[in-house]
Every structure is written in C-alpha cells, then in structure tokens.
Amino acid sequence: MATAFDLNNDGVVVIIGSGAGGGTLGNELAQKGVDVVILEAGARHEYEDFINDEWDSFTQLAWKDKRTTSGDWRVAKDFPNLPAWIVKSVGGSTTHWAGASLRFQEHEFKALSTYGKVESATLLDWPITLAEMEPYYAKAEAKMGVTGTNDWPRLPGNNNFKVLKAGADKLGYKECHTGNMAINSVERDDRLSCQQTGFCFQGCKWGAKWSTLYTEIPKGEATGHLEVRPNAMAIKINHDASGKVTGVVYADKDGKLQEQKARIVAVAGNSIESPRLLLNSSSGKFPDGLANSSGQVGKNYMRHTTGSVYAIFDKPVHMYRGTTMAGIIRDEARHDPSRGFVGGYEFETLSLGLPFMAAFLDPGAWGRSFTTALDHYDHMAGLWIVGEDMPRAENRVTLHADMKDEHGMPIAEVHFDDHPNDTAMRNHAYKQASALYAAVGATRTFPTPPYPSTHNLGTNRMSEKAADGVVNKHGQSHDIKNLFVSDGSQFTTGAAENPTLTIVSLAIRQADYIAAQMSAKTI
Amino acid sequence: MVTIYDGKPGLSRRELLKRGGIGALLVISGSAVISPEHAWGLETSALKPETMATLIQMARDIYPHDQVPDKYYAIAVKGHDEQAGKDSAYKTMIEDGIAELDKKSGDGGYRGLGWEEQRVAVLKQIEATPFFQAIRGGLVVSLYNQKEVWPIFGYEGESFSKGGYIARGFNDIEWL
Ligand SMILES: Cc1cc2nc3c(=O)[nH]c(=O)nc-3n(C[C@H](O)[C@H](O)[C@H](O)COP(=O)(O)OP(=O)(O)OC[C@H]3O[C@@H](n4cnc5c(N)ncnc54)[C@H](O)[C@@H]3O)c2cc1C
Ligand code: SF4
Numbered sequence: 001m002a003t004a005f006d007l008n009n010d011g012v013v014v015i016i017g018s019g020a021g022g023g024t025l026g027n028e029l030a031q032k033g034v035d036v037v038i039l040e041a042g043a044r045h046e047y048e049d050f051i052n053d054e055w056d057s058f059t060q061l062a063w064k065d066k067r068t069t070s071g072d073w074r075v076a077k078d079f080p081n082l083p084a085w086i087v088k089s090v091g092g093s094t095t096h097w098a099g100a101s102l103r104f105q106e107h108e109f110k111a112l113s114t115y116g117k118v119e120s121a122t123l124l125d126w127p128i129t130l131a132e133m134e135p136y137y138a139k140a141e142a143k144m145g146v147t148g149t150n151d152w153p154r155l156p157g158n159n160n161f162k163v164l165k166a167g168a169d170k171l172g173y174k175e176c177h178t179g180n181m182a183i184n185s186v187e188r189d190d191r192l193s194c195q196q197t198g199f200c201f202q203g204c205k206w207g208a209k210w211s212t213l214y215t216e217i218p219k220g221e222a223t224g225h226l227e228v229r230p231n232a233m234a235i236k237i238n239h240d241a242s243g244k245v246t247g248v249v250y251a252d253k254d255g256k257l258q259e260q261k262a263r264i265v266a267v268a269g270n271s272i273e274s275p276r277l278l279l280n281s282s283s284g285k286f287p288d289g290l291a292n293s294s295g296q297v298g299k300n301y302m303r304h305t306t307g308s309v310y311a312i313f314d315k316p317v318h319m320y321r322g323t324t325m326a327g328i329i330r331d332e333a334r335h336d337p338s339r340g341f342v343g344g345y346e347f348e349t350l351s352l353g354l355p356f357m358a359a360f361l362d363p364g365a366w367g368r369s370f371t372t373a374l375d376h377y378d379h380m381a382g383l384w385i386v387g388e389d390m391p392r393a394e395n396r397v398t399l400h401a402d403m404k405d406e407h408g409m410p411i412a413e414v415h416f417d418d419h420p421n422d423t424a425m426r427n428h429a430y431k432q433a434s435a436l437y438a439a440v441g442a443t444r445t446f447p448t449p450p451y452p453s454t455h456n457l458g459t460n461r462m463s464e465k466a467a468d469g470v471v472n473k474h475g476q477s478h479d480i481k482n483l484f485v486s487d488g489s490q491f492t493t494g495a496a497e498n499p500t501l502t503i504v505s506l507a508i509r510q511a512d513y514i515a516a517q518m519s520a521k522t523i
Numbered sequence: 524m525v526t527i528y529d530g531k532p533g534l535s536r537r538e539l540l541k542r543g544g545i546g547a548l549l550v551i552s553g554s555a556v557i558s559p560e561h562a563w564g565l566e567t568s569a570l571k572p573e574t575m576a577t578l579i580q581m582a583r584d585i586y587p588h589d590q591v592p593d594k595y596y597a598i599a600v601k602g603h604d605e606q607a608g609k610d611s612a613y614k615t616m617i618e619d620g621i622a623e624l625d626k627k628s629g630d631g632g633y634r635g636l637g638w639e640e641q642r643v644a645v646l647k648q649i650e651a652t653p654f655f656q657a658i659r660g661g662l663v664v665s666l667y668n669q670k671e672v673w674p675i676f677g678y679e680g681e682s683f684s685k686g687g688y689i690a691r692g693f694n695d696i697e698w699l
Pocket of ligand 1: 018040201500
C-alpha cells in the first residue's frame, strides 16, 4: 500500500497533475527522499484497463469538462467546446500520447535572436540553452527508453512508414527513419516491447510505450515518499500574508473541498488548466492571480502549427496496423526563411481508426466527396505536420466570465488566432506532403485541418526577466519562491519538435533544483 | 423504445415480405419501418414511422456509402427516436425538420425524389439549421462507430486480443 500523507502535513511538496511534467517531478523528488503528494483530477486506470476503441477510450481517458473557444482557428468552429484533446486520468496525456521524443535544436532555444522580431508575435529567447539541457535530455531518454538513443534499436517500420519513406526518397529528403520513440523496441524496464497493436493513442495495453502511469508513478510510490491522490481537482492555491504559498484547496472524489498543506506547490495541469488554476487563485494580495505580476499568466498560448495529409492509393496500405506515429521526416525542421516563414516543421506518420477518421478528416463535411474518401480507408496513408507556431499575447487562456464547472470554478476560455507565419508554414507543409504522396502514386490527397490541440504550451512562460514571463529558468515563479510550474506551460517558445521529452527533461532538472533549495533551506 | 428486428426474433422474413410490397425499399407498417428485402424492421415509439424512414434516407444522403446496407443507417438514427421520447422539444425539432424537408421537396416529399442529387440539393438548403446539424453531428459517430460496419471499410478494430499486428501484417505492403 502506497504512503498517505496527512492533509495538515505542511512539509510536503504538492504537485498538481500526474502527467509528463507532474508524474516525472513527483518520482524524481521521491527518489531523493522528498515527500510528495500529487493531486490528480482524473481517476486511476491501469494499462490493462485501456480500451482498443477510439470513442470508448476517449470517454475513459479524455478531459471532457467544458471549455469554450474563440479566434479564427478552425477548431473554434468545429469543436467549440473541445479546444484540446488531452487527458484527465492518472498519467495525464502520457496515456494518450504517441511517444515521439525529440530534442529541440540549438537555435530553437534562441527564437528571438535567430528569427529576429516577427510582427505581432511575442518571441523571446529561452533563459536556458541546448548545452544546459543536454545532460537532462540524456537522462530523460534513458528513463523513457527512447529508440535510437542508448543503443536501443529503432522500431521496425509499418506500412504507413514504408509509404512515407518511399515518398521521402522520391522527393530527395535525407533524414527519414522510424523516429525517436519512447516505446520499447526491446524488452526493458520490466515492460514488453512494442507489439504493433496500433492503438497508441488509446493507451498502450502492453505497457510498451512510456507513460508516467506505469513507470514514474509506481517507482515513486515504491520509495514511500510519493502519494498520488486521484479524483482530486485542485481549485485554488492558498498563500500567507508574506505571499508564500501554503496549501492547495481541492475537490475530492465526493466533491467535498479539502485543503492539502504544502511547503512547495508545483503546477503541472497542462497549459490550459495550469493558468486557469493560477488565475483562479487570485486574492487581495494578488488580485490578478498568483505569479502574475507580469500579466503573462495565460498569454502566449501555443499549440504547434499542425495539420495532416491523408492520401489514397490504388492499392491497400492498412496504415492503422502498428505504431500510430511510425516514422518521421526531419528535413523541413530547419530554420530557412527562404520558404516564406521562420522556424521549421516535422512530418510524422499518423493514423486514425475509422471512427476518428470520420470525425476529423474534414469536420462538418458530408456528401460523396467526403464519403468516397472513407470508402478507401484501407488504401489510405497519412502523416501529421508539427511545426513551430508564433507566440502571441492575444492567444490566451482566460477564466470564463460567467460559466462555471461543477465545483463553481470558472471554466477556461481558449482564444487562438493563426499567425500569418503559422498559415504560411502549414500551406508549405500541405504542398510538400501532397507532392510526397503523389510521388508514390496517390490518386487523391486530403489536406486535413488541425485536430483539437494535443500539444498545449506557453501559458506560464519561462523568461530571463520577471517582466517578460511567469517563471525563471528552473520553472520557479518570479513572484513566489515556493511556487513552481512543471509542465509545458513553461515553454518560452514551441520549437518544431513534439514537446514531451523537453517537459520531462525540465522536470528532472527542476527536481534537482528544488531538492537543492530545500536542503539549503532557501524554500 | 426502438426495436430493430433482424430476421427472427420478432418478425420473420416471410412476415416482413408479406407486410411489404414487392420492390419497395422501406415500408411503413403500423409503428415500424420495414425493409422487406433485407428482413429487418425498426419500430418507433416517439417519432412517426414515416419520419424515421425519411431520417434513414437522409442519413444515407448525408454519408452515402453504397456498400453499406440500410440497416446500419437505421441503427445510426434510432437514437433520435429515443431522444424524442424523453424530450418533447427535441421531438418537435425532428418532426418539424422532416416536415420542412418534405415541403421543400415538392408533392412526393423527400423520399419521393428519385435522385440523390435532388435530395442533396434540398439538404443544402437546410444545412445550417439546428435540425440538420443535430442529424449530421450525431450520425458521424453513430454510423461510423458501429463495429459491424468496420469490415466493410477494411478497418479491423480491436487488435490487442489477437496479439497486435506484429505477426499479422503490420509491414506487409508489397506494391511499393
Ligand atoms: C493523442 C496525443 C498524442 C500525443 N503525442 C505526442 C508525441 O508523440 N510526442 C510528444 O512529445 N507529445 C505528444 N503528445 C503531447 C503530450 O501528451 C503532452 O505534451 C504531455 O503529456 C504534456 O504534459 P503535461 O505534464 O503538461 O500535462 P499532462 O500530461 O496532460 O498532465 C496533466 C494532468 O494534470 C491533471 N490536472 C489538470 N488540472 C488539474 C487540477 N486542477 N487538479 C488536479 N489535476 C489536474 C490532468 O488531469 C492531467 O492528468 C500527445 C498528446 C495527445 C493527446
Ligand atoms: S503499437 Fe506498440 S506502443 Fe503502440 S499501443 Fe501497440 S504495443 Fe503499444
């Protein structure tokens, strides 16, 4: 039986959220002997409980509490109450995620200096460099079992990858392989290797894909220093007269409000919930919300420039067999403004099952043009575009003016307008991907609009100067010494790469910092 | 309650054929929509059976798949009958929506229009209405989420119990 800490124990570190950031930080601290309570809004489902069925799995794992959206992005029209496709469950979105684990490129930590000022974007350099991150990237890759690192072989390519690779070769792309995936290519860490089941987004029933749910969390629990409290929705962070945070008010499984006292609070609820919680914790002393003297909490919301391209061939592909994200092309990830935009993007294979394909291929569409695409579902190949999007002050998470959730907490409103740079990049990627599939004989291609955001970033950004952001280079809030942010909302800019490896690396680094500060008694 | 009769239990194929006329696609009988050709029937409780028959045709016109039998479209729209039974405003929306569709379609009503293009032209006129949006929005899940239709599209569904695809063709593409 895992340890349980008393509500009045004010020596614990309280972490909000058990996903990539929170789950990792919790285990890292527990390994160092620091007592940790993780409050997790979702329930605990172990990997045997996962369901190989898209809608049933969505019902089991996804964050479905109401949110609202606005802005010119198409998600606001197609999915007005579902701006993001993320998880509410122990393990967070690492249950759903595909496992692509890429390091950022050096220049991406220096977006402002590299790209220069971009009109109506709030670009900034990170207060850390790639060189500082490298040892933590290495630790994260080792922890997560990332293929193509540490002598672990890459995964074998499935049908969808083979089509991608054939197209990449025809177009002259050089860097195309089956990726750096946090999926076991060999048995390790007491977990099986990938069985090519093809339901990575629905939670890996074999446990082959890394998720905090069955790696970090049980390891932390085994130390006796970590308690994960499921069905515990944090609502407000309390502070004392001096401005130090002192505890977290949460609704327990019965909806009853409790307060867990804390020495340190780390927020890791993903980039919509983390700013929502900080904003909702406003007080007489902090009328604009906690850690918000800069006014940056909730701003600079990023979600990557995304889109998909699916293509139909005259012969079968069966793209849904095997790993969902089965390969990558990295050639377009470079910064090369001659293409008409700053930053770069990656191509990664992607597959959806028939139910999700119907919902996401062209949301709202109907009639033969749409249905003849689905008629050839088993002849389809597909890829996903993931590129750097521009941070903007107006793209932001705010508290809804009048709508509240079941606990009386204002729901999150997510505003997003595409920056012209995002649009130019997406169009470039659509063209390249269509050409790629045409080169292997596609008879029809579909430039598919972005799905609800799976990557949510930037709403509590890291900055050198307190006036420009919410947290410092350790994720510690500029305003309150014992308040940390530990998820993707810390990102200063988005880079072209999928974010999770960086979130995990930052959490490992942050754990070192927190433990050192605790021993030094500075917090 | 909506009941789908699939051959036996309920109505026998002979009985279905007896009730239906030769050559009719969907036949209304009492409170049921019957497909004499394919031996199934759908009984309605809140909506008029004619309304249900039109909904089935409308569903096919929204997401036409010639290789998918009517039965699956019927299953996909039967939820509207259940919903109408619980919510009278919803029932009114559906009945009024169908009445409007029939009105716009001329004397023979919506189902009287012989060509898909003619029916689609009428649907285009009501595309923005909450009625159409409710039907289309529900259908995109209720049609494509039926496990029975997946094989028709070549989607194999659940694979964990079969050991994944590691030994079942994850990389069997041969034409590249
Ligand atoms: C379908 C899909 C595919 C993806 N594929 C990839 C990929 O291949 N590579 C990659 O790098 N990334 C991928 N991602 C993104 C990745 O999952 C996220 O970047 C990552 O999990 C974010 O980590 P996080 O710690 O910020 O938040 P999460 O992992 O989302 O965890 C946040 C947790 O906090 C909990 N929480 C929120 N608010 C509260 C509250 N108030 N009180 C208590 N608990 C709260 C939530 O319930 C959740 O469990 C994918 C995501 C999805 C959905
Ligand atoms: S394809 Fe591999 S990683 Fe994905 S769910 Fe199946 S076993 Fe897990």
